[in-house]
Amino acid sequence: MTDSPTTTPPLFEVGARLGDRAGRTGTLTTAHGTIRTPAFVPVGTKATVKAVLPEAMAELGAQALLANAYHLYLQPGDDVVEEAGGLGRFMGWSGPTFTDSGGFQVMSLGAGFRKTLSMDSTSEAADVIATDKDRLAHVDDDGVTFRSHLDGSTHRFTPEVSMGIQHRLGADVIFAFDELTTLLDSRAYQEESLARTEAWAARCLAEHRRLSSLRRPQPGTLAGTPTGPARRPQPGTPAGPAGPALFGVVQGAQHEDLRRRAARHLAELEVDGTRFDGFGIGGAIEKENLATIVGWVTDELPDDKPRHLLGIGEPDDLFAAVEAGADTFDCVGPSRVARSSRVYTADGRENLLVARSRRRFEPIEDDCDCYTCAHYTRAYLHHLFKAKEYLAATLTTIHNERYVVRLVDRMRAALEDGTFDELRAETMGRIRSSR
Numbered sequence: 192m193t194d195s196p197t198t199t200p201p202l203f204e205v206g207a208r209l210g211d212r213a214g215r216t217g218t219l220t221t222a223h224g225t226i227r228t229p230a231f232v233p234v235g236t237k238a239t240v241k242a243v244l245p246e247a248m249a250e251l252g253a254q255a256l257l258a259n260a261y262h263l264y265l266q267p268g269d270d271v272v273e274e275a276g277g278l279g280r281f282m283g284w285s286g287p288t289f290t291d292s293g294g295f296q297v298m299s300l301g302a303g304f305r306k307t308l309s310m311d312s313t314s315e316a317a318d319v320i321a322t323d324k325d326r327l328a329h330v331d332d333d334g335v336t337f338r339s340h341l342d343g344s345t346h347r348f349t350p351e352v353s354m355g356i357q358h359r360l361g362a363d364v365i366f367a368f369d370e371l372t373t374l375l376d377s378r379a380y381q382e383e384s385l386a387r388t389e390a391w392a393a394r395c396l397a398e399h400r401r402l403s404s405l406r407r408p409q410p411g412t413l414a415g416t417p418t419g420p421a422r423r424p425q426p427g428t429p430a431g432p433a434g435p436a437l438f439g440v441v442q443g444a445q446h447e448d449l450r451r452r453a454a455r456h457l458a459e460l461e462v463d464g465t466r467f468d469g470f471g472i473g474g475a476i477e478k479e480n481l482a483t484i485v486g487w488v489t490d491e492l493p494d495d496k497p498r499h500l501l502g503i504g505e506p507d508d509l510f511a512a513v514e515a516g517a518d519t520f521d522c523v524g525p526s527r528v529a530r531s532s533r534v535y536t537a538d539g540r541e542n543l544l545v546a547r548s549r550r551r552f553e554p555i556e557d558d559c560d561c562y563t564c565a566h567y568t569r570a571y572l573h574h575l576f577k578a579k580e581y582l583a584a585t586l587t588t589i590h591n592e593r594y595v596v597r598l599v600d601r602m603r604a605a606l607e608d609g610t611f612d613e614l615r616a617e618t619m620g621r622i623r624s625s626r
């Protein structure tokens with residue numbers, strides 16, 4: 192701990208290590224409970240994991256949930272979430288919460304970024320950003336102006352705005368506002384963007400420090416101090432210590448020197464005694480380079496702070512990231528594919544809509560311990576999807592989230608008992624042999 196008034200780290204402690212490699216277990220302590228890492232953090236973009244009750248997420252072993260600042264800012268509004276007592280209380284989730292900064296959505300989903308790129312894939316993305324009149328997001332050195340994907344209204348995010356929104360949303364872990372780049376961006380643009388992200392990181396720290404000092408309930412109380420086991424929120428009770436931990440986000444795309452420089456810069460960055468409490472690893476990463484890039488970054492980051500890899504959830508990616516020293520991960524994948532009838536299994540992903548599921552009166556997986564596999568058959572799920580029943584999404588999402596949460600839990604156990612490589616070989620060998 193530090194006696195700096197605005198540094199509110201979730202206490203992170205490293206546990207077991209993966210030999211001389213970067214992989215490790217750990218504990219990340221927040222005001223709403225402790226996360227044992229490595230841990231998969233399911234995504235509830237708009238303050239709900241689509242189609243699933245928070246109780247079911249807790250029951251399937253989710254230790255924390257991640258929501259999105261951009262979406263909640265537009266709807267219902269961060270002021271509404273704040274008035275409700277913060278994200279966790281608003282959505283009826285008593286455990287730890289994360290929000291991402293909104294940068295990714297502002298510059299991609301909300302802005303039609305991917306669409307623009309796919310329509311004109313020969314252009315450098317830098318040109319697209321600079322010149323396309325129809326683009327819904329425009330980046331300058333101060334921030335990003337964008338149009339809402341909901342109603343086309345114009346908004347502006349700056350590092351200060353993003354910090355304000357995330358503080359009002361009240362998650363336990365929040366992320367610095369960064370610029371999204373793509374692999375199509377030129378090296379020159381990546382450098383320019385990285386410089387901007389670094390400048391924004393310092394502004395995020397300064398604003399985070401200011402907002403944290405305003406919200407601090409009692410001088411000398413560490414906002415990150417745990418208050419005991421996660422509990423169900425009661426209406427009318429105080430929101431509790433609410434100072435979030437701020438993670439800086441390491442960008443730099445596929446360039447080793449840029450990634451290492453960015454990681455070193457953020458690790459050393461200090462504004463009036465405030466440093467980042469942890470780090471996100473973001474941006475454009477090709478699957479085959481994931482382990483290498485995460486390795487560059489964790490090599491430069493301080494060992495005693497947590498690292499969150501943004502946006503991954505496939506088994507092979509998770510093994511690679513854990514080995515390379517990432518501690519937490521989030522991904523919409525498990526719930527998104529569940530809603531289109533695809534389920535994770537030990538043999539890889541399968542589609543429940545295939546005709547042979549129609550009379551398979553057996554669970555998705557015999558050895559899955561989820562609620563869905565305990566109570567329902569593939570035949571029933573096949574029927575629900577065919578009949579377009581809402582329950583289909585609920586039941587398959589529960590299974591998929593459980594699959595990924597449990598897989599990462601197994602990785603953690605394997606790190607502790609020295610069998611990580613065996614678990615990886617066994618898990619990935621079976622998935623590959625089934626393809």
Ligand SMILES: [Zn+2]
Binds near residue numbers: 564
């Ligand atoms: Zn299951």
